[in-house]
Amino acid sequence: MIRRVLPHGLGRGLLTRRPGTRRGGFSLDWDGKVSEIKKKIKSILPGTPCDVLPDTSHLPPEHSDVVIVGGGVLGLSVAYWLKQLENRRGGMQVLVVERDHTYSQASTGLSVGGICQQFSLPENIQLSLFSASFLRNINEYLAVTNAPPLDLQFNPSGYLLLASEKDAAAMESNVKVQKQEGAKVCLMSPDQLRNKFPWINTEGVALASYGMENEGWFDPWCLLHGLRQKLMSMGVFFCQGEVTRFVTSSQRMMTTDDEMVTLKSIHEVHVKMDHSLEYQPVECAIVINAAGAWSAQIAALAGIGKGPPGTLQGTKLPVEPRKRYVYVWHCPQGPGLETPLVADTSGAYFRREGLGSNYLGGRSPAEEEEPDPANLEVDHDFFQEKVWPHLALRVPAFETLKVQTAWAGYYDYNTFDQNGVVGPHPLVVNMYFATGFSGHGLQQAPGVGRAVAEMILEGSFQTIDLSPFLFNRFYLGEKTQENNIM
Amino acid sequence: MAAPWVSLRLVAPMWNGTRGIHRLGGAVVPEGNQKKERKMLQFLNKHFYDVEALRGYLLQREMSKVHLKNRSFTWLEEQHGPYSAGAFFILKQGGAVKFRDKEWIRPDKYGHFSPEFWNFREVPVEAVDASDCEINYEGLDNLLLLKELQSLSLQRCPHVDDWCLSRLYPLADSLQELSLAGCPRVSERGLACLHHLQNLRRLDISDLPAVSNPGLTQILVEEMLPNCQVVGVDWAEGLKLGPEEQPQDTASPVPA
Numbered sequence: 018m019i020r021r022v023l024p025h026g027l028g029r030g031l032l033t034r035r036p037g038t039r040r041g042g043f044s045l046d047w048d049g050k051v052s053e054i055k056k057k058i059k060s061i062l063p064g065t066p067c068d069v070l071p072d073t074s075h076l077p078p079e080h081s082d083v084v085i086v087g088g089g090v091l092g093l094s095v096a097y098w099l100k101q102l103e104n105r106r107g108g109m110q111v112l113v114v115e116r117d118h119t120y121s122q123a124s125t126g127l128s129v130g131g132i133c134q135q136f137s138l139p140e141n142i143q144l145s146l147f148s149a150s151f152l153r154n155i156n157e158y159l160a161v162t163n164a165p166p167l168d169l170q171f172n173p174s175g176y177l178l179l180a181s182e183k184d185a186a187a188m189e190s191n192v193k194v195q196k197q198e199g200a201k202v203c204l205m206s207p208d209q210l211r212n213k214f215p216w217i218n219t220e221g222v223a224l225a226s227y228g229m230e231n232e233g234w235f236d237p238w239c240l241l242h243g244l245r246q247k248l249m250s251m252g253v254f255f256c257q258g259e260v261t262r263f264v265t266s267s268q269r270m271m272t273t274d275d276e277m278v279t280l281k282s283i284h285e286v287h288v289k290m291d292h293s294l295e296y297q298p299v300e301c302a303i304v305i306n307a308a309g310a311w312s313a314q315i316a317a318l319a320g321i322g323k324g325p326p327g328t329l330q331g332t333k334l335p336v337e338p339r340k341r342y343v344y345v346w347h348c349p350q351g352p353g354l355e356t357p358l359v360a361d362t363s364g365a366y367f368r369r370e371g372l373g374s375n376y377l378g379g380r381s382p383a384e385e386e387e388p389d390p391a392n393l394e395v396d397h398d399f400f401q402e403k404v405w406p407h408l409a410l411r412v413p414a415f416e417t418l419k420v421q422t423a424w425a426g427y428y429d430y431n432t433f434d435q436n437g438v439v440g441p442h443p444l445v446v447n448m449y450f451a452t453g454f455s456g457h458g459l460q461q462a463p464g465v466g467r468a469v470a471e472m473i474l475e476g477s478f479q480t481i482d483l484s485p486f487l488f489n490r491f492y493l494g495e496k497t498q499e500n501n502i503m
Numbered sequence: 504m505a506a507p508w509v510s511l512r513l514v515a516p517m518w519n520g521t522r523g524i525h526r527l528g529g530a531v532v533p534e535g536n537q538k539k540e541r542k543m544l545q546f547l548n549k550h551f552y553d554v555e556a557l558r559g560y561l562l563q564r565e566m567s568k569v570h571l572k573n574r575s576f577t578w579l580e581e582q583h584g585p586y587s588a589g590a591f592f593i594l595k596q597g598g599a600v601k602f603r604d605k606e607w608i609r610p611d612k613y614g615h616f617s618p619e620f621w622n623f624r625e626v627p628v629e630a631v632d633a634s635d636c637e638i639n640y641e642g643l644d645n646l647l648l649l650k651e652l653q654s655l656s657l658q659r660c661p662h663v664d665d666w667c668l669s670r671l672y673p674l675a676d677s678l679q680e681l682s683l684a685g686c687p688r689v690s691e692r693g694l695a696c697l698h699h700l701q702n703l704r705r706l707d708i709s710d711l712p713a714v715s716n717p718g719l720t721q722i723l724v725e726e727m728l729p730n731c732q733v734v735g736v737d738w739a740e741g742l743k744l745g746p747e748e749q750p751q752d753t754a755s756p757v758p759a
Contacts, residue, residue, distance in 0.1 A: 153640060153666050157566055162558045163548050172692040173669035229699075230669050233692075354691070354723040355698035372691060372719050 076297040077256035077288050081112035083473070084286045084301040086260050086315050088115025089125040090237065090459055091451045092307035093244040094466025097159075100251045102470050112254045112299065114288055122393060124309050125241055125459060127426030129343055129377065131234040131358055131368070132460035133176040134200035135226055137191045137500040138436070141457070142198040143481045144464035149231035151463035152240070159247040167243040171235040174369075175228040175357040177214075179411075184362070185223040187500060192226050201230040216352045218413055221362060234358060234368060237459055261296065262287035263304070263319045265445070279330075281445045283319060303473060305449045310338030310390075310427035312438075312452040319445050329444060332492045336438065336453040338390040339430035344400045345370065345377045348418040365407040367415075375421065380404045381456075393425040428456045434496040439465055439486040440472055449473060450488060569662060572596060573642030584624040585648040591620075592645035598633035602626045627651035630680075634658040643670045651677045658707075659685035665693030672699035682707035684735060689713060691720040698727045709735025 083099060085092045096111050103109045120126045132152070134145045151158060156166045180188040188204075195202045205227055207219035249255070264285035272278055283304050289296040308315045316322065316334040324330025351374055358368035367378025380403060382388065388396060400420060409416045431438065431453035438453040451469050454461060464481055471479045478484065485497040547554040572595075579588035590600040590608070594616045599609040602623050607630075610616040628649045638646065639662035652674055657663050663686050671678070678700050683689050690713040697706070706728065714720050721736040 160559070160562060162555050162562070163545055170690075170692065171665055173665055173696050174692075175669075175696075229672055233669075354695045354727045372716055372723065 075257070075290060076295075077112055077114065077258065077299050078110070078254055079297070080110070080300045081254065082110045082301065083112065083303045083305065084260075084299055085111065085113045085305045085307055086286075087307035087309055087312075087452075088113045088255065089120070089123045089307065089309055090241055090244065090462040091309070091454075091465060092305070093241065093248060094462040095305055095307060095451055095469045096248055096253050096466075097244055097251075098466045098470035099473065100248070100253060102467075102474055104474075107252065110254070112256060112301075113248070114256050114258055114260055114286075116257070116259045118257045120241070122310075122427065124427050124429060125237050127343075127393075127424060128237050128459045129234065129368070129379075130237045130459065131176070133228055133232045133358070134195055134198075135176055135178055135191065135202060135228055135232075137187075137194065138485070138497060139194060139198050140481060140483055140485060140497075141436070141461070141499060142195055142200055144461040144483075145457075146199060146231065147464040147467070147481060148460055148462065152235060153231075155240075155243060159243045161246055161250045164246055167239055169235040169239050172233045172369075173230070174234075174355065175230075175232045177228075177357040177359045178226045179222045179360065179362050180224045180226070181221055181362040182223045188224050188226055191500065195226075200228065202226050202228050214352065214355070216412055216414055217359075218411055220410070227357065232357075240459075240462075256288060258288040258290050258297070260286055260315060260318065261289045264298070265319065279444065281320060282447050283445065303447045303449065305451060305469065306334075307451045309429040309452060309458070310336070312336045312429060312450070316442075316448075316450075319442075319448055321442060321445060321448075329492045332488075334438065334450070334453070334488075335433040335491060336429050336431050338427040339455075340388045340390045340393065340425050341379060341381065341428055341456070342388075342395055342399055342423060342425050343377055343379045344404065344420055344423040345375060346418045346420045347373075347375050348415055349374050350414045350417070351376060352412060352414065359411070361407055361411045363407040365404050365411070367408060367412075376415075376418075378404070378408065380407065388425075390427060393427075395423045395425050397423065429453055429458065430455045433491055434498045436497050436499050437461065437465060437483075437486050438488055439468055439483045440488065442488050443492075569637050569639060570641070572637050573639050573645075575641070576645045577648065580648060583621055585650065586626060586628050587621055587623060589645055589648035590623075590628055592642070593631055593633055593636070594620075596633065596636040596638060596642070598631060598636045600628050600632075601630040603629045607632075630654035630656075632656045633660060636660055637662055638667075639663070640667050640670065643667055647673050650674070653677055654680040656680075656682040657686060658682050661687060664688035665690055665696075668693035669696040671697070675699045675701060678703060680705045683711065684709045685711070687712055691715065691723075694720060694724055695727070697724070700728070701730070703728055703731045705732050705734065707734045 085096055092113055092115070096113055099109055099111055117123065132145060132149060134142050134149070136142050136145065152169060152171065155169060159167060178188065192202050192204055203226070205213070205225040207222050207225075210217055210219050210222065210225050245255075263283045264287070265281045265283050267279050267281045269277055269279050284300060286299045286301055286304060287296045288299055304319075306312050306315050313334045313336050322331060322333030352369070354369070356369045358366060360366040363380070365378065365380040367376050369375070370377045382399070382403065388399075397420070400423070405415070405418075429452050435455040436453070437458070438450040440449060442448050442450065449469055449472065451465055452458075454465075465483070468478050468481055468483045471477070490497065544554075548558060576588050576592045579591060586602070590602070593600050594608065594610055597610060597614065599607050600620070601607045602620065603626055605623070605626070608616055608620055629652070631646070631649065631652060631654070633646075634656055635658070638657070638660055647670065650673070655674070655678060663683070665688070668689065679702055681697070681700065681703060684707045689711050694708065694714075697703070706724070708714070708721065708724065711717070717736040721733055725731075725733045
């Protein structure tokens with residue numbers, strides 16, 4: 018046999034030649050031979066030896082310093098300021114977990130987009146002023162090389178709040194506080210109102226406050242997009258998934274009053290992927306609850322509110338989703354280009370949209386007629402019965418109008434005092450809140466983001482002191498009430 | 504609601520160096536060589552951290568130059584009066600001022616101007632020509648010292664935007680003439696807050712690239728300021744041709 022092999026040269030390979038292939042070259046069935054051998058190996062060994070590594074690009078990383086639950090404007094703002102204020106570049110690894118990448122139910126995208134300083138609390142006014150300067154210089158804050166500059170489509174037309182006889186005194190004192198904090202607001206009598214805006218019917222109006230600068234409305238999607246772009250350039254991780262579990266560890270400690278208290282800290286977050294049972298446990302040091310209308314569920318996952326009512330352990334996060342409608346209508350003889358966002362004495366509000374005589378507005382329903390927040394269906398009868406009459410009374414031109422479209426969105430409504438919850442939880446030591454703003458989250462997002470980042474990095478509020486917004490007030494029963502809510 | 508991407512140059516038009524580095528990217532019509540330069544720069548930016556950091560640094564430097572130009576001169580008010588302080592700011596920027604009953608004071612091509620205006624403590628400034636100046640929102644602090652200003656020209660100012668226009672209302676009592684021609688960042692939203700200026704008699708809003716519908720905007724602004732002559736846009740611009748002027752095309756329906 019060796020004598021037969023040798024004359025055919027050395028390049029034949031080491032395997033025995035099959036009969037009938039003496040002529041030369043590799044046998045035609047060489048590939049078949051190889052695949053047969055591979056199959057044999059596969060059947061002997063468990064699993065496939067040469068398979069590609071499973072694709073995990075959709076999963077979040079296994080470790081992250083900070084996990085932000087909720088990718089709306091508040092969550093992204095906190096992420097931005099965390100990366101901006103960190104001491105060392107790349108010092109903090111931040112992960113933003115957002116359940117819905119299309120933002121179909123997120124309050125940010127469905128918002129009317131207004132910003133105003135006409136609040137009664139000094140902290141709210143300062144937050145709004147800070148946000149106005151952030152938006153004004155947005156191309157310096159959110160500059161990304163190679164990306165075109167952002168155009169927020171800001172309308173600096175201001176807010177006009179109308180007050181009846183009984184609210185006039187409160188409005189005067191509010192305007193005094195606003196002027197003290199640096200907002201440019203002026204009071205107007207009904208005569209001055211008629212002079213300036215001849216299309217207004219001043220019946221029932223005793224006083225009006227008009228914001229001259231830093232007030233108006235803008236495009237929230239642009240802000241969201243700008244923040245996302247900047248964050249991606251700063252190295253923040255984004256993940257689409259739902260937070261289903263917090264793994265916590267507890268420690269019993271003694272307070273100075275000799276009481277035992279259980280302090281919890283979250284050390285793992287389970288992020289579940291869409292439409293599957295797959296989840297990824299993410300080890301983390303800090304969790305930020307910026308889940309908007311669904312913040313209470315996230316808080317409940319961490320055990321906030323599980324305890325006897327009336328104690329600190331039993332104090333739930335009082336944020337719930339409330340549905341609000343926004344209607345867009347066309348009115349050819351309506352108020353002109355100078356129209357501010359007008360908020361009527363009845364709570365109905367409207368503003369101009371674009372150049373084509375379109376307006377949008379709505380009204381907050383009374384407590385008893387709150388719509389069911391299970392879905393975002395629009396109730397058109399609400400406009401007919403509860404919004405239009407007030408609008409037509411205030412602006413006679415609105416007696417003839419045609420509704421073009423409408424949508425609904427959620428307020429992350431704080432049932433306790435309609436103001437935001439910011440800062441750490443006293444018992445779950447590494448969960449920070451940035452939620453519950455009841456309709457003015459968008460306009461306060463940059464300020465709140467900075468405050469939470471300062472709280473995490475420095476341990477206290479540095480620029481704006483938001484101590485009245487801490488979680489403790491729910492247990493202590495101290496309301497920081499805001500009187501001007503639309 | 505997506506905004507159209509408009510490229511904005513942060514560099515003053517005079518500077519003719521490697522302009523490409525300073526642009527923020529975007530779609531100003533580039534020709535030939537410039538396009539190749541830009542593509543090369545974008546490629547380098549995408550693949551090298553050093554290039555990205557360099558561009559970021561140069562951008563920051565441009566921005567801080569603009570901030571320096573717009574620093575506050577209000578401390579001059581106690582010593583020289585508000586009119587001289589405001590005039591100094593404008594002259595430093597490269598604009599021209601006219602005091603009441605005096606001649607125009609302009610800086611020459613080296614940026615020097617005559618110091619006689621320091622003596623005009625009580626003489627108000629009547630007219631300001633701040634064309635091509637880099638005034639921005641903060642710089643308006645200084646401009647607003649000139650309480651009795653009658654004519655203001657902000658033509659082709661690259662940093663004057665809608666926010667700046669919302670700050671002009673303190674001049675409502677005296678301002679009679681305002682020109683915003685050629686400002687790249689002013690849009691119809693900023694023009695809406697000019698309604699405070701009820702004494703305005705002449706408003707120039709020609710050649711505003713950021714205004715989406717110039718003809719309609721002109722009409723709305725005219726309605727908003729009934730006593731003012733609004734100049735610059737032909738109201739028929741942007742209207743479709745009537746049926747008799749339409750090219751004869753039997754396939755498509757005639758628009759209403």
